[in-house]
Amino acid sequence: MPGFLAAAGPAGLKKDGVKDLGIIFSTVPATVAGVFTRNRIKAAPVLFDIERIGSGQCQAIVANSGNANACTGIQGMRDAEAMARATGKALQIDESLVMVASTGVIGKTLDISKIENAIPGILQHLTSSGLPDVAEAIMTTDSVPKIVSKKGSISGKEFTVTAMAKGAGMIRPDMATMLCFVCTDIGASHNILQESLKVAVDKSFNIITVDGDTSTNDTVLLLANGLSGITLEHDKSLEMFRDILDDLLIQLARMIVKDGEGATKLVTVLVKGGRTVDEAKGVAETVANSSLVKTALFGEDANWGRIMAAAGRAGVPVNPDAIDIYFDDICMVKSGMGLGDEIEAAVTSILKTDQFTITIDLNSGEEKAEVLTCDLSLDYVRINADYRT
Amino acid sequence: MPGFLAAAGPAGLKKDGVKDLGIIFSTVPATVAGVFTRNRIKAAPVLFDIERIGSGQCQAIVANSGNANACTGIQGMRDAEAMARATGKALQIDESLVMVASTGVIGKTLDISKIENAIPGILQHLTSSGLPDVAEAIMTTDSVPKIVSKKGSISGKEFTVTAMAKGAGMIRPDMATMLCFVCTDIGASHNILQESLKVAVDKSFNIITVDGDTSTNDTVLLLANGLSGITLEHDKSLEMFRDILDDLLIQLARMIVKDGEGATKLVTVLVKGGRTVDEAKGVAETVANSSLVKTALFGEDANWGRIMAAAGRAGVPVNPDAIDIYFDDICMVKSGMGLGDEIEAAVTSILKTDQFTITIDLNSGEEKAEVLTCDLSLDYVRINADYRT
Numbered sequence: 001m002p003g004f005l006a007a008a009g010p011a012g013l014k015k016d017g018v019k020d021l022g023i024i025f026s027t028v029p030a031t032v033a034g035v036f037t038r039n040r041i042k043a044a045p046v047l048f049d050i051e052r053i054g055s056g057q058c059q060a061i062v063a064n065s066g067n068a069n070a071c072t073g074i075q076g077m078r079d080a081e082a083m084a085r086a087t088g089k090a091l092q093i094d095e096s097l098v099m100v101a102s103t104g105v106i107g108k109t110l111d112i113s114k115i116e117n118a119i120p121g122i123l124q125h126l127t128s129s130g131l132p133d134v135a136e137a138i139m140t141t142d143s144v145p146k147i148v149s150k151k152g153s154i155s156g157k158e159f160t161v162t163a164m165a166k167g168a169g170m171i172r173p174d175m176a177t178m179l180c181f182v183c184t185d186i187g188a189s190h191n192i193l194q195e196s197l198k199v200a201v202d203k204s205f206n207i208i209t210v211d212g213d214t215s216t217n218d219t220v221l222l223l224a225n226g227l228s229g230i231t232l233e234h235d236k237s238l239e240m241f242r243d244i245l246d247d248l249l250i251q252l253a254r255m256i257v258k259d260g261e262g263a264t265k266l267v268t269v270l271v272k273g274g275r276t277v278d279e280a281k282g283v284a285e286t287v288a289n290s291s292l293v294k295t296a297l298f299g300e301d302a303n304w305g306r307i308m309a310a311a312g313r314a315g316v317p318v319n320p321d322a323i324d325i326y327f328d329d330i331c332m333v334k335s336g337m338g339l340g341d342e343i344e345a346a347v348t349s350i351l352k353t354d355q356f357t358i359t360i361d362l363n364s365g366e367e368k369a370e371v372l373t374c375d376l377s378l379d380y381v382r383i384n385a386d387y388r389t
Numbered sequence: 390m391p392g393f394l395a396a397a398g399p400a401g402l403k404k405d406g407v408k409d410l411g412i413i414f415s416t417v418p419a420t421v422a423g424v425f426t427r428n429r430i431k432a433a434p435v436l437f438d439i440e441r442i443g444s445g446q447c448q449a450i451v452a453n454s455g456n457a458n459a460c461t462g463i464q465g466m467r468d469a470e471a472m473a474r475a476t477g478k479a480l481q482i483d484e485s486l487v488m489v490a491s492t493g494v495i496g497k498t499l500d501i502s503k504i505e506n507a508i509p510g511i512l513q514h515l516t517s518s519g520l521p522d523v524a525e526a527i528m529t530t531d532s533v534p535k536i537v538s539k540k541g542s543i544s545g546k547e548f549t550v551t552a553m554a555k556g557a558g559m560i561r562p563d564m565a566t567m568l569c570f571v572c573t574d575i576g577a578s579h580n581i582l583q584e585s586l587k588v589a590v591d592k593s594f595n596i597i598t599v600d601g602d603t604s605t606n607d608t609v610l611l612l613a614n615g616l617s618g619i620t621l622e623h624d625k626s627l628e629m630f631r632d633i634l635d636d637l638l639i640q641l642a643r644m645i646v647k648d649g650e651g652a653t654k655l656v657t658v659l660v661k662g663g664r665t666v667d668e669a670k671g672v673a674e675t676v677a678n679s680s681l682v683k684t685a686l687f688g689e690d691a692n693w694g695r696i697m698a699a700a701g702r703a704g705v706p707v708n709p710d711a712i713d714i715y716f717d718d719i720c721m722v723k724s725g726m727g728l729g730d731e732i733e734a735a736v737t738s739i740l741k742t743d744q745f746t747i748t749i750d751l752n753s754g755e756e757k758a759e760v761l762t763c764d765l766s767l768d769y770v771r772i773n774a775d776y777r778t
Binding site: 038039040041042068070071072073105106107108215216291292295296298299301303304305306308309311312313314316317318320321333335336337338376377378380381382384385386 | 427428429430431457459460461462494495496497604605680681684685687688690692693694695697698700701702703705706707709710722724725726727765766767769770771773774775
């Protein structure tokens with residue numbers, strides 16, 4: 001894509017010389033939009049970016065894994081600044097055009113000298129094909145890098161949107177991304193970008209959950225450098241761009257849940273027939289976050305009673321005798337009661353697949369909501385009991 | 390204790406001929422108080438008891454494990470009635486004086502004929518020492534029966550309170566008990582009993598969590614038959630009774646968390662320095678229910694960053710830079726920042742014990758709240774993935 005270069009390499013924050021530092025660089029200053037964690041405890045780089053994004057301009061992102069630079073006080077803010085300064089200096093751009101992201105363990109001071117020392121060497125490998133390396137460098141418990149790309153064309157001119165994300169744990173609705181960087185060569189005002197990003201995040205990262213925990217570091221940054229020669233206005237071009245952005249972020253969101261810590265299944269919880277969207281969402285989130293539902297999914301056990309019990313504690317005045325539950329197209333619960341053992345055999349074969357939808361029809365109204373979740377497995381516990389060792 | 394007889398035996402609802410049906414009988418009608426699940430999806434026996442408790446009188450409780458009789462529709466209500474009727478008939482008492490409780494799998498119709506057939510045989514063994522057998526018969530994933538007893542004396546007359554509970558999963562604040570039966574030979578009005586029970590439940594079962602899931606079947610029943618000759622009034626006798634009741638239910642609540650599914654540790658999460666009790670409670674519950682905190686506890690990993698992250702997403706306007714965190718008496722986080730690796734070694738040795746307190750001081754006010762929780766272990770997942778098989 002015109003004007004975006006990237007590189008990544010090992011700074012030594014993680015063991016075994018794996019890539020843990022990545023830099024994305026736009027050859028010209030880009031318009032930037034951002035969405036950040038709503039956790040009250042925000043990591044230093046998040047606070048840093050929230051302040052910096054006010055200018056609406058960004059030319060580079062520097063991101064590390066292995067350390068979240070969260071709960072690190074004043075020193076953490078200094079370290080975030082130092083990362084930006086070292087990157088700006090090495091790229092010979094104004095350091096105020098650099099944004100920062102970190103992910104990893106909370107509460108450890110960053111070994112900033114390692115990062116400062118690594119930046120010049122990494123930048124020697126800046127290349128237009130370097131974005132996948134950055135996607136790799138920001139991984140923590142992710143098992144695969146997550147990067148997707150799509151082209152569009154407007155008035156005969158082509159543009160590209162490339163989006164990467166990391167995240168596998170500490171994932172729940174309300175900015176479930178950990179980190180996501182989106183680069184496009186389209187041009188747009190900050191306001192148009194920001195609005196488009198917010199809508200796309202609500203449709204994607206805000207409807208996924210792995211473990212119900214929200215991170216201190218969630219950051220989505222969208223850079224638009226305009227080098228395609230297309231400038232978005234409030235017309236059909238904007239619609240096309242938004243469709244592509246939505247699609248890419250939804251793809252990434254699904255990849256995150258599928259790669260959820262220890263996850264063996266990607267499950268869509270669709271609640272319909274709600275009186276309001278909020279009520280439908282309340283039930284969907286409670287079911288999608290229930291440890292008992294999630295362990296039953298792992299066990300491939302059609303234990304719909306746990307779905308009912310979770311629906312009943314969602315703080316929503318559901319009518320138990322009106323509820324229907326489907327696994328994919330098979331109705332297992334009608335008017336609050338199970339349909340028997342034959343149905344159960346069919347449902348169990350759906351549960352043995354790695355991707356399916358649980359539909360809960362409250363039969364009380366017309367509204368619906370959806371949350372993507374995964375199962376709670378032995379490996380989730382193994383990964384998280386030993387995370388820092 | 391004067392006038393309470395009990396017996397239990399196998400009705401065949403569970404495999405291998407283990408006890409799954411228990412009956413408690415008071416030789417005279419007792420005053421009854423009850424507290425029930427706030428889940429919108431209530432099991433048939435809960436709906437049955439809520440209706441029946443209006444009379445304020447009860448002479449027998451019949452309870453089964455192996456099947457929750459929940460989400461069983463009209464047939465479930467008929468089965469709850471049939472359990473009460475068969476018990477009343479065999480005991481030769483008015484069937485309206487019998488209350489019912491069930492626990493086990495949700496969504497299966499009860500095999501009521503097994504229960505009806507078993508009742509007469511079980512009642513042949515009614516004995517004043519039978520309460521522990523009932524405590525055993527109501528176990529599901531519990532590893533030990535839970536029963537405690539205490540004596541008091543008022544004006545030279547002695548009285549006894551004996552309380553039993555079952556519960557190991559689907560446990561969270563807001564009636565976390567699954568089942569609890571309390572018998573006393575004190576006499577009291579329904580209102581005094583009900584008020585005393587509500588207060589005791591708020592101090593005990595309502596501050597514990599195992600997995601954040603609330604059951605459809607939670608039931609606490611308190612029977613007071615008056616045979617000690619003491620009648621509670623609004624005076625010092627009431628205070629003494631309440632102290633004993635509080636103490637017994639708190640003991641049972643701790644036993645439930647300690648016996649939480651797969652639990653290896655009993656952890657008190659104490660939040661102080663809150664601006665309001667609700668804010669303190671919100672932080673305590675979010676930390677106590679966080680899968681990431683609970684897996685770190687299982688891993689004996691002093692990962693306080695997860696505690697901070699959970700506190701930050703509790704929906705409470707906490708000030709990150711004001712937060713102190715203690716493990717027992719050791720301060721690990723001061724003003725939002727970790728105190729370093731030497732402290733960590735000391736904290737790790739606390740984490741290796743099976744019982745400790747995490748104190749989170751928000752330093753924003755004078756209010757506090759406490760929640761008891763346990764760790765999230767590999768066995769929690771094993772137990773719940775395979776629950777029905």
